[in-house]
Amino acid sequence: MRLSDAIEQFIKTMLVEEAQEIELKRNELAEYFGCAPSQINYVLSTRFTPDHGYIIESRRGGGGCIRIFRMEQSSANQLLYMMNQRIGESIDEHSAGHLIVQLLERGYVTKDEARLMQSAISPQALSLPVTTEMKDALRAKILRSMLLEVARKDKNS
Amino acid sequence: MRLSDAIEQFIKTMLVEEAQEIELKRNELAEYFGCAPSQINYVLSTRFTPDHGYIIESRRGGGGCIRIFRMEQSSANQLLYMMNQRIGESIDEHSAGHLIVQLLERGYVTKDEARLMQSAISPQALSLPVTTEMKDALRAKILRSMLLEVARKDKNS
DNA sequence: CTTTCATTGGTCAAAGATGGTCTAACCATC
DNA sequence: GATGGTTAGACCATCTTTGACCAATGAAAG
Numbered sequence: 318m319r320l321s322d323a324i325e326q327f328i329k330t331m332l333v334e335e336a337q338e339i340e341l342k343r344n345e346l347a348e349y350f351g352c353a354p355s356q357i358n359y360v361l362s363t364r365f366t367p368d369h370g371y372i373i374e375s376r377r378g379g380g381g382c383i384r385i386f387r388m389e390q391s392s393a394n395q396l397l398y399m400m401n402q403r404i405g406e407s408i409d410e411h412s413a414g415h416l417i418v419q420l421l422e423r424g425y426v427t428k429d430e431a432r433l434m435q436s437a438i439s440p441q442a443l444s445l446p447v448t449t450e451m452k453d454a455l456r457a458k459i460l461r462s463m464l465l466e467v468a469r470k471d472k473n474s
Numbered sequence: 475m476r477l478s479d480a481i482e483q484f485i486k487t488m489l490v491e492e493a494q495e496i497e498l499k500r501n502e503l504a505e506y507f508g509c510a511p512s513q514i515n516y517v518l519s520t521r522f523t524p525d526h527g528y529i530i531e532s533r534r535g536g537g538g539c540i541r542i543f544r545m546e547q548s549s550a551n552q553l554l555y556m557m558n559q560r561i562g563e564s565i566d567e568h569s570a571g572h573l574i575v576q577l578l579e580r581g582y583v584t585k586d587e588a589r590l591m592q593s594a595i596s597p598q599a600l601s602l603p604v605t606t607e608m609k610d611a612l613r614a615k616i617l618r619s620m621l622l623e624v625a626r627k628d629k630n631s
Numbered sequence: 632c633t634t635t636c637a638t639t640g641g642t643c644a645a646a647g648a649t650g651g652t653c654t655a656a657c658c659a660t661c
Numbered sequence: 662g663a664t665g666g667t668t669a670g671a672c673c674a675t676c677t678t679t680g681a682c683c684a685a686t687g688a689a690a691g
Contacts (some may be wrong), residue, residue: 319537321677343640353679363676378686381639394625394632430590437594442619445612455602459616462599466589478667500650510669516649520666537677538649 320352324360328385337387343375358379368415370422393425397468404461407453413460415437425467434463457468477509481517484526485542494544500532514540522621545625550582554625561618564610570595570617582624591620 324346331339347354357386365371365385375383390396400416408416414435421431438456445452482606488496504511522528522542529543545551556597557573565573571592580586595613603608 319677322537344638354640355642355657355680356678359677375640376686377640377684379688380687381640383640423573427586429584429627430587432627433587433590433620434594435589436619437595437616438625439619442616443612444615455600455612458601459594459599462596463590466593472588475669501648511650512652512670513668516667532650533676534648534650534674536648536678540650562679 320350320356321360324350324352324357325364326367328360332385332387337389338384340382340384342382344470357383366415368412368419370419371399390423395455396423396425397464397471400464401461404457404464406457407450408457409449409453410440410456410459412458416460417424420467425471430467434460437463477507477513478517478520481507481509481514482521483516484522486520489542491543494546495541497539497541500540518542524625525555529622529626543626550580551625552580553580554621556619558621561614561621563614564607565614565617566606566610567595567597567613570613577624587624591617594620 327346327350328339328341331341335383343354343357346357361373361383365373367388370388372386372388373383374386375381390399394417400419403416406412417426417431417434420426420434421428426434438459443452443455445455476542481555484503485496485498488498500511500514503514507513518530518540522530524545529545530540530542532538532540539614558578560573561570572592574583574588577583577591578585583591595616600609600612602612
């Protein structure tokens with residue numbers, strides 16, 4: 318298994334078992350996994366971004382540490398509203414994928430629904446002879462349209 | 475026997491004995507057969523396409539790999555395949571909607587899934603400054619992509 | 632107080648590890 | 662020998678891991 322995945326799992330397990338907020342020492346964690354400290358930053362920046370539903374805080378110096386928060390929504394509508402904002406007029410494939418995974422993790426869509434959404438904005442679906450910018454803009458529209466549908470469903474249930 | 479056929483057989487044997495889903499390393503497999511890594515891609519692209527009933531996923535970089543999913547040859551998928559043919563390179567909104575309703579009525583997708591699909595190819599989702607022909611072509615791609623996902627869901631959950 | 636220094640974490644670029652694409656040469660079949 | 666599938670190889674794209682160097686913080690020393 319990839320080191321990054323192991324570290325990601327480790328942190329996520331802590332987040333589930335401990336609380337919605339954990340605190341860790343970068344160097345200790347790096348030593349635990351026998352890797353370079355910057356590896357921790359790599360994992361955080363690729364798997365614990367706001368798009369993934371996390372917030373990171375840190376402090377340097379003696380007694381410094383890294384804090385990770387799982388973002389909490391007061392309501393489904395709030396999350397969907399924020400995602401709508403996040404999508405904006407343009408969104409790349411990876412970011413869009415992260416948002417969809419969040420919808421799944423938070424239980425707003427089923428696994429099959431998440432896969433359908435992914436497939437609708439996949440490279441194959443959007444394989445057009447246009448610029449990346451145009452594809453990102455189109456992806457934003459499609460995703461927003463689907464997000465609206467998710468919101469509608471949520472209301473009726 | 476041709477190299478390509480040998481590799482094809484090897485993979486198919488794995489898929490039968492192991493499971494409906496296997497994971498392999500391109501370089502390892504190439505080394506095993508003493509051939510160029512790109513040969514693996516050749517085999518995959520000529521013998522493991524969706525039309526052949528397979529779906530390929532892959533990931534680059536350290537720890538990267540290729541995953542192959544086998545779709546069952548069911549009557550349901552026969553129909554999905556026909557629908558795929560029906561879609562072709564272009565489909566108008568009305569026909570697409572009709573097709574999705576069919577999927578729902580035949581029980582291949584849930585009501586929510588059908589709605590998601592509709593929303594992904596709705597006029598809002600495809601509100602672009604292009605000709606109707608281009609939209610129909612794009613709609614076909616999106617719909618085909620989602621249809622493939624429906625076919626896959628049928629057994630690989 | 633200010634300076635210094637040990638202790639943390641952050642950034643960035645290079646190297647490493649995979650897989651993808653494209654094309655020319657090869658080969659088999661007709 | 663014309664055609665079309667096969668194979669190898671050069672070059673590309675992406676993801677991971679490490680390491681050198683930078684920045685911030687707090688405590689100890691002056």
